Amino acid sequence: MIKRIKGLRWYMIALVTVGTILGYLTRNSMAVVAPVLNDVMGLTTQQYSYVVAAYSACYTIMQPVAGYVLDLLGTRLGYAIFAILWSLFCIGTAFSGSWIGLAFMRGAVGATEAAMIPAGLKATSEWFPAKERSIAVGWFNLGSSIGAMIAPPLVAWAVLFHSWQWAFVLCGLLSLVWGLFWFWLYRHPTEQKHLSDEERKYILSGQEAGHSESNTKKMPAKDIVRTRRFWGIAIPRFLAEPAWGTFNAWIPLFMFTAYGFDLKQIAIFAWMPMLFADLGCVLGGYMSPFFQKHFNMSLVNSRKMVVTVGGVLMIAPGLIGLFSSPYVAIFLFCIGGFAHQALSGALITLSSDVFGRNEVATANGFTGMAAWLASTIFALIVGALADTVGFSPLFVILSCLDLLAAVAVWTILKVPAENNLVVEH
Structure with a gap:
């Protein structure tokens, strides 16, 4: 007899x-190894920006490709292939002997990791009714900041007790094991034997027709990018993503450059903004239902309100230049981490609100491409200007961009009041 697992959708989102x-x-x-490579390879700030940009550029280009492959192959097989590949490329980073080699391997990692968010969103759209989707996205998006949070202490440990090469090998092996587990465990709700009939009905009955019906016609990619609802998500993501890219790639090097932090101090403090980013992921997911319940907002407008709250709070990192204390800087980064992940989760969820089951990963891939294009450009700007004008003016720009993202989502994304789940093509 097959055992039915209660609340299986939450186990799936945990995976x-x-x-x-x-x-x-x-x-x-x-990002954690960068200060070490500064000594080992003589890696300069600008060369490091090229390595960061290589990752971002390949991630950018592959976002729509990865989304299309996921919609074509399905969430289970598609995500497994991408996860195994990024694991192998991460391990390959350990064999790089110059910044050019680093850029090549990190570009390959970025190209394959491009499937991560589209796959997570596609899995969420398959396993959750619309009313729970922002909460589920908040929980899986939590992984982005947890990963960023544990990277400083874990990678620093690997470097201090073995070598910088071992840091990349360890991270790659962990992802490789997960990719194999994903292929073994994941199934669509209609194919999952351990899912109770009651929970399956709850999931499928709470989804829009475009998600619950497997034979729904898929909109061609060229038609997706012509819709207003696509640009209503893509432009805000373009404006907002440089902040998260900067937090992930530059905080350790900023603390090293501006305050003289060594690897141990980076390990102690650099994870803190990511802890607050975790809170932003989770609480941001619950904000949307809160606005719906207490302010009688539509589903889409509740997502827009979360973006607005995040945009306003993103003012905090822009104030870093007004203070000389590294601890104040970390605190303001913490507010920024919370703000951005709340904002980002809402923008990512919007793709599943306005696009159907067979096009959500493709649509999210294209909006992700817009986001990472901006992140790539800003990484090069930071590399070119950080040593001359400093980081503080760049943090001010990031704050302004996130505020503009909030304005853009209200201005561009229009959904009929009578139906805010499925909009006309």
Whole structure:
């Protein structure tokens, strides 16, 4: 007799969350190792920006490709393939002998990790009714900041007790194991034998027709990018993503450059903004139902309000230049981490609110491409200007961009009041 598991959808989102944690651990390992490579390879700030930009550029280009592959192959097989590949490329980073080699391998990691968020969103749209989707996205998006949070102490430990090469090997092996587990465990709710009939009905009956019906016609990619609802998500993500890219790639090097932090101090303090980012992921997911319940907001408008709250709180990192204390800087980064992840989770969830089951990963891939294009550009700007104008003016720009993202989502994304789940093409 097959055992039915109560609340299986939450176990599935936990599996997605673990994958996101390991993906971001792999991604953030480079930021922690950067000060060490400064001594070992003579890596300059600008060369490091090229390595960061290589990751971001490949991630950017592959976002829509990864989304299309996931919609084509399905969440289970598609995500497993990408996870195994990024694991192998992360391990390959350990064999790099120059910044060019680092850039090549990190670019390969970025290209394969591009599937991470589209796959997580696609799994969420498959396993959760619409009313719970923002909460589920908040939980799996939590993995991005947990991965970034555990990277400083874990990677620093690997470097101090063995070598910088071992840091990349360790991160890659962890992701490889997870990729195999994902392929073994994940199934769509209609195919999952351990799912009770009651929970299956609850999930499918609470989804929009575009998610619950497997034979729903898929909108071609060229038509997706022509819709107003696509640009209503893509432009805000373009404006907001540089902040998260900067937090992930530059905080350790900023603390090293501006305050003279060594690897041990980075391990002690650099994870703190990511802890607050964790809170932003979770609380941001609950904000949307809160606005719906207490302010009688529509589903989409409640997401927009979360973006607005996040945009306002993102003012905090822009104030770092007014203070000389590194501890104040960490505190303001903490507010920024909370703000951005609340904002980001709402923007990611919007894709599943306005696009159907067979197009959500593709749509999210294209909006992710817009986001990472901006992140790539800003990484190069930081590399070119950080040593001359300093980081503080750049943090001010990030705050302004997030505020503009909040304005853009209200201005561009329009959904009919009578139906805010499925909009006209």
